Amino acid sequence: MNPVATPFFFYGLSAIAVLSAIAVIMRRNPVHSAIALIFTLLSLAGLYLMLYAPFVAGVQIILYVGGIVVLFLFVIMLINIDRMQREYQFNKQWLVGLLAAAVLGALFVAVYVKGQSIFPHNAVRFPEYRVLRLWRSRPYII
Amino acid sequence: MEITTLHYLVVAAALFIVGTIGVLTRRNVVIILMSIELILNAVNLNLVAFSRLYGLHGQVFSIFVITDAAAEAAVGLGILIAFFRNKETVNADEIDLLKF
Numbered sequence: 001m002n003p004v005a006t007p008f009f010f011y012g013l014s015a016i017a018v019l020s021a022i023a024v025i026m027r028r029n030p031v032h033s034a035i036a037l038i039f040t041l042l043s044l045a046g047l048y049l050m051l052y053a054p055f056v057a058g059v060q061i062i063l064y065v066g067g068i069v070v071l072f073l074f075v076i077m078l079i080n081i082d083r084m085q086r087e088y089q090f091n092k093q094w095l096v097g098l099l100a101a102a103v104l105g106a107l108f109v110a111v112y113v114k115g116q117s118i119f120p121h122n123a124v125r126f127p128e129y130r131v132l133r134l135w136r137s138r139p140y141i142i
Numbered sequence: 143m144e145i146t147t148l149h150y151l152v153v154a155a156a157l158f159i160v161g162t163i164g165v166l167t168r169r170n171v172v173i174i175l176m177s178i179e180l181i182l183n184a185v186n187l188n189l190v191a192f193s194r195l196y197g198l199h200g201q202v203f204s205i206f207v208i209t210d211a212a213a214e215a216a217v218g219l220g221i222l223i224a225f226f227r228n229k230e231t232v233n234a235d236e237i238d239l240l241k242f
Contacts, residue, residue, distance in 0.1 A: 096166075
């Protein structure tokens with residue numbers, strides 16, 4: 001049983017993940033950032049499901065969305081967000097930070113473009129389903 | 143068009159860059175911690191994508207990374223609450239008590 005519409009789901013989930021990650025770092029209200037972080041984590045759980053890692057996807061949803069983001073929301077509730085929404089959102093060395101991140105991105109692009117031979121090019125394999133037949137029982141698919 | 147491992151690596155690199163920009167440019171400590179979570183998630187996506195090719199070790203290690211992220215968020219937010227009780231702010235530029 002091959003999965004259907006794999007590129008559609010991959011590009012959709014990746015777009016949701018990256019766009020809501022950008023929303024995490026661009027929003028003024030930290031509550032909006034936490035909500036966007038939830039969307040990033042859920043779409044990453046979908047990508048884990050596409051990579052045949054259902055346990056990691058479940059742990060991602062339970063631990064991250066159910067634990068860490070709730071912790072963030074509690075802390076946002078405890079601190080005073082009215083004052084920090086009024087002041088300037090970026091720090092004094094933001095230009096240097098942006099430049100350093102751009103250099104890091106250029107490094108990634110250079111590695112991925114020039115060093116493509118070191119990366120595996122085969123498509124993601126489908127797991128082979130093995131049928132486990134216990135003694136006198138129905139066959140289980142594992 | 144088939145989805146290869148390299149596609150997942152590109153998505154993870156994009157998430158890593160976004161998280162790095164968040165850590166380096168924001169002033170709000172809560173959002174800096176959220177950006178650290180984004181970076182750890184990019185690492186997790188890399189690990190799971192490679193575990194599709196090289197066996198299950200990557201998935202096991204990604205569970206450890208998730209545990210580390212949970213512990214780090216708890217400690218960081220605890221420090222943040224303690225700091226907020228002292229100085230009534232969560233601005234990273236004002237945490238300069240050790241600055242000479």
